[in-house]
Every structure is written in structure tokens, then in C-alpha cells.
Amino acid sequence: MSQTLYQISIWLLPVLIAITFHEAAHGYVAWKLGDDTAKNEGRVTFQPFRHVDTWGTVIIPGSLLMMGTPFIFGWAKPVPVDFAKLKNPRRDMVWVAAAGPGINIALALASGFLLHFVSFFQATGNAWVFANLYNSIQVNLLLAVLNMIPIPPLDGGRVAVGLLPWQLAVLLARLERIGIYIVIFLLIILPYAGQKMGLNLDFLVWFIGSSVKTLSHFVLVATGHI
Numbered sequence: 001m002s003q004t005l006y007q008i009s010i011w012l013l014p015v016l017i018a019i020t021f022h023e024a025a026h027g028y029v030a031w032k033l034g035d036d037t038a039k040n041e042g043r044v045t046f047q048p049f050r051h052v053d054t055w056g057t058v059i060i061p062g063s064l065l066m067m068g069t070p071f072i073f074g075w076a077k078p079v080p081v082d083f084a085k086l087k088n089p090r091r092d093m094v095w096v097a098a099a100g101p102g103i104n105i106a107l108a109l110a111s112g113f114l115l116h117f118v119s120f121f122q123a124t125g126n127a128w129v130f131a132n133l134y135n136s137i138q139v140n141l142l143l144a145v146l147n148m149i150p151i152p153p154l155d156g157g158r159v160a161v162g163l164l165p166w167q168l169a170v171l172l173a174r175l176e177r178i179g180i181y182i183v184i185f186l187l188i189i190l191p192y193a194g195q196k197m198g199l200n201l202d203f204l205v206w207f208i209g210s211s212v213k214t215l216s217h218f219v220l221v222a223t224g225h226i
Contacts, residue, residue: 010128014111014136015061016048018104018143019076023051025103026079026096033092035085043079051076078153094162097155101144108144108215111136112223137219138212145211149204151183152176 024046027038038044043051052058056075086092111133118130148156153176161169175182186204194201220226 010131011135011139013132014139015057016052017136018107018139019057020046020048020051021103021107022100022143022147023076023079025099026081029099030079030081030086030092030096033095034087035082035096037080037082037085041080043077051079053077090162094159097158097162100155101147104140104144104147105215108137108140108219109223111140112219112225115223115225137216141212141215141219142208145208145215149183151179153179154183 024044027044030037031039031044053076056077081096083089083093086096115130115133118126118133121129147154148159150156150160150172152158152161152173157172157175157179161173163169164172183204191202191205217226
């Protein structure tokens with residue numbers, strides 16, 4: 001029980017900060033580019049409970065963590081964006097979508113720099129602070145990579161819709177309603193089915209894991225740890 005509580009204590013703060021800044025960044029950039037929808041609904045805030053989704057932020061990630069799965073999957077309440085209010089809807093959609101993963105990369109770098117100050121804490125707290133900061137790097141990079149998969153409604157899908165030629169953008173945009181089911185299929189159902197058949201079908205899990213590992217190495221190099 002004590003080990004479970006310790007695991008919660010070293011993951012809870014990094015997760016809450018990562019999703020809060022991610023969602024607030026979407027709302028802030030949209031507000032600055034002409035859409036005040038998120039601002040009016042109180043979503044341009046660092047108050048985490050304004051962004052928490054009971055199932056996506058608490059129950060599902062918590063269950064996966066308790067089960068010891070190799071990845072944590074979840075989501076926050078989507079920030080409302082009225083793209084018609086943006087000054088240049090197609091261009092600005094790219095900036096709004098990219099703001100979330102962008103702030104997660106920035107938070108990962110900030111956590112890397114803060115690791116240099118762990119020694120200033122008392123010996124009993126060193127390991128706990130180090131674990132929180134290290135997990136912050138991993139969580140933020142995981143959120144950045146996962147959200148940049150080019151399938152709408154993920155951020156990467158909306159970035160792709162804004163950058164692709166019009167005809168291709170329209171085709172990709174049509175996946176908006178079923179995109180999350182495609183991601184769940186690739187992340188959970190396909191690997192599970194492959195396991196039952198004796199096949200390794202963890203393609204997306206492998207891609208996400210490899211990308212997070214590469215970015216984590218970059219963050220540690222950039223912040224002077226390697």
C-alpha cells in the first residue's frame with residue numbers, strides 16, 4: 001500500500017502540470033489569435049481541475065499505472081475552440097494545435113534544468129524530488145509525441161490538416177469523429193489481438209516509446225546531464 005501511494009505521489013504532480021499547461025496553452029493561443037471561447041469558459045487557467053476529465057485523466061491512466069502497463073494513455077477535457085473566430089482559421093489552427101505539444105516540450109526542458117538543483121533538498125527528499133522531475137520529463141514528452149500523431153482530433157492531425165494541400169486536408173479532416181477510436185485501436189486493441197495470435201503488433205506503442213526515448217536523451221543532453 002505504501003509503495004502504491006509513493007508511486008501516486010511521484011506521478012500525480014507531473015501529470016496534472018503537464019495536462020494543465022497543455023490545455024491552457026491551446027486556449028491561450030486561440031485567445032490571442034482571435035477566439036475567446038476558451039477564455040470565456042475559464043479554460044485559460046493553470047487551475048488543474050478546470051481541465052481534468054474524470055475518466056480520461058484519473059480513472060483510465062490510474063488503472064493503467066496500477067496494472068504496470070508499458071505506457072499511460074489518457075486525456076483531459078478538450079479546450080473549446082471556434083476556428084471560425086480565428087483571424088486566419090486554417091493557419092491559426094496550426095498554431096493553436098501545436099501550442100499544447102510545444103508547451104510540453106518546454107516543460108520537459110524546464111524539468112531537466114531543475115534536476116541540477118535536486119541536491120539542494122535534504123537527503124530524505126532528494127529521491128522524491130528527482131523522481132517527480134524525471135517523471136515530468138517522461139510525461140511531457142509522452143504527451144507531446146502522442147498528441148502529434150497525425151490523426152484528428154489529436155493535435156498532430158489538426159496541424160496536418162492546416163498544412164496539407166486542400167484536397168488531402170479535407171480527406172484527413174473527415175477522420176475527426178472516429179480518429180480517437182483509430183488511436184485506441186492502434187494503441188490497445190491491435191497489440192492485444194497480436195499477443196493472442198503470437199504476433200508483435202505494437203507498432204504505435206513502439207513508435208511512441210522510441211520517440212520518447214530519443215527526445216528524453218535530447219532533453220538530458222540539452223540540459224547538461226549527458
